[in-house]
Amino acid sequence: MTQLKNDRFLKALLREPVDATPVWMMRQAGRYLPEYRETRAQAGDFLSLCKNKELACEVTIQPLERYDLDAAILFSDILTIPDAMGLGLYFETGEGPRFKKVIRTEQDVASLKVVNTASDLSYVTDAVTEIHGALSGRVPLIGFSGSPWTLATYMVEGGSSKDFRHIKAMMYREPETLHALLNVLADSVIDYLNAQIDAGAQAVQIFDTWGGNLSDQAYLDFSLAYMQKIVAGLKTEARGLRVPSIVFTKGGGLWLDQIADCGANALGLDWTMNIGRARSMVGDRVALQGNMDPSVLYAKPDQIKAEVARILRDFGAGNGHVFNLGHGIHQFVDPAAPKVFVDAVHELSAQYHV
């Protein structure tokens, strides 16, 4: 078993003491890095990059060479499971992900291919193993999956959506059909994340990108309930270490109280809610991960530092904070900015961990 050289991230997720607040960035292996764009060009396209374990490993580690990040995150796509279910994932330039087949009826749901993670998604677990090995204990590796609701939006709409017309129609007209789909997805996500944990993931995050578009009770019934099911089915220990889980609903500020009870160790926060207010709502139930507006990285170094200082101050002293952006880093950010950001988190947070 490789000794972990930097375990700040895992400790913070478990609300244990650390010397400085750990930090990573959602989408940290991404288009804002010239070296990423080069590797991606070499791979040919995005999906080929995800499916090549050496190149996926290379881009996962690239941001760690530039910045003093406290965690790496598996480079992969959010839609691997629906693809493995036979929907035919592809990417149109400038259009985002698309599926060749869409799911609209009870019959469509019933005819979904049952995913066998070990065979259908071995390219992901192979990449996890490759990255875990290459990291060699430098920082922990995060595995991830989309939430059932978020995966379902793409499967029913056939791609990205502004109004979620088809899945909302399904939800309001035929809620049982949608529940059947979400149940199948939740079971697949459990298998998928556990396979990532077995392969070397040391923490896992569930990305619920579109949960915030649901009304009140619908969020609880169609998104949170299935994330709760997943968390309950996750392995919580591997290689002698606890494996914490993070649930991140973008736009989930109205449901923090309920999310805090879903069983996950940490709750991801987008940038819309003050983190001090969030902390007072969730209390000691979960750690918080977040929550700087990714657009702050367009600001000048002093302004970035001031915003980091503000968020650290709002969170206050004590355990249970992983610093992050409130959403993925934008592709047009100057690669010099994340260095200012990451270093500021470490430098300015030490005073809160004495």
Added chain:
Amino acid sequence: MTQLKNDRFLKALLREPVDATPVWMMRQAGRYLPEYRETRAQAGDFLSLCKNKELACEVTIQPLERYDLDAAILFSDILTIPDAMGLGLYFETGEGPRFKKVIRTEQDVASLKVVNTASDLSYVTDAVTEIHGALSGRVPLIGFSGSPWTLATYMVEGGSSKDFRHIKAMMYREPETLHALLNVLADSVIDYLNAQIDAGAQAVQIFDTWGGNLSDQAYLDFSLAYMQKIVAGLKTEARGLRVPSIVFTKGGGLWLDQIADCGANALGLDWTMNIGRARSMVGDRVALQGNMDPSVLYAKPDQIKAEVARILRDFGAGNGHVFNLGHGIHQFVDPAAPKVFVDAVHELSAQYHV
């Protein structure tokens, strides 16, 4: 002075007793109606329709002929002010609004044309007068404007945006430039709404479509503060009647407590927050307008009625509720559905007004 035959809407905004909960729908004059599509085809394009007072009046009244709505809303575009400032508004098919000129620098802001509402926007006030006359007291007429923040997003980005890259960069790098722009916009919106009130608008709504994308304090400083300034500058009486104001921030659920203190009579709610919870947060400070998910109109009649009943029950007995969708009605809704919705609001709400 024409006597108002149905004043439920105005009374509810002022939290006075009514016999049934009033209801209207954002974007009720819109593409889901075949008669709207016909008039629009006759006008040629969207902007020509806005600029033709007879046709704008015709489409404003069309939904009232089909549904028992308690208010009409001026048919116009949200971006009339930036267009009058010289930015050159146009529409690309399927792309939404675009501006020929964008605002990116202090110099750009300083060189904006000062809007003279009486001359530059007379096509809007003429339409208000035309519609007010045609309504002849049937229901009140709502005037509206975009919020300064929302208008600014289009002016700085040059159109719709997913990440608000340019305006967020301006906000974090050069906050004073953005404040200067927002101040100019707030002054123009005050003139614009007061001119609509003079011309016949009996209530006004400020649409803050993109405020919910701001972080915590940034929402208060860059969006709410300017809406507060506008509300303070609005005429509150015309033609012997009070003219209530409504502030609607889509995704504003985290700031209800602050919005309730901005001086407006009512607060528009999108569908993400439970209206009972919102009511307990705002108390007696404002009326609430909302908040059914527009996608519920894709459901079957009984399901639509059940959702109406649920929202009425969650709001509970007492004054101060205007029923609405949480955002504009979708273009693919069957025109039969709004009838079920509107009639259900009236029928099912009577029990809460005894």
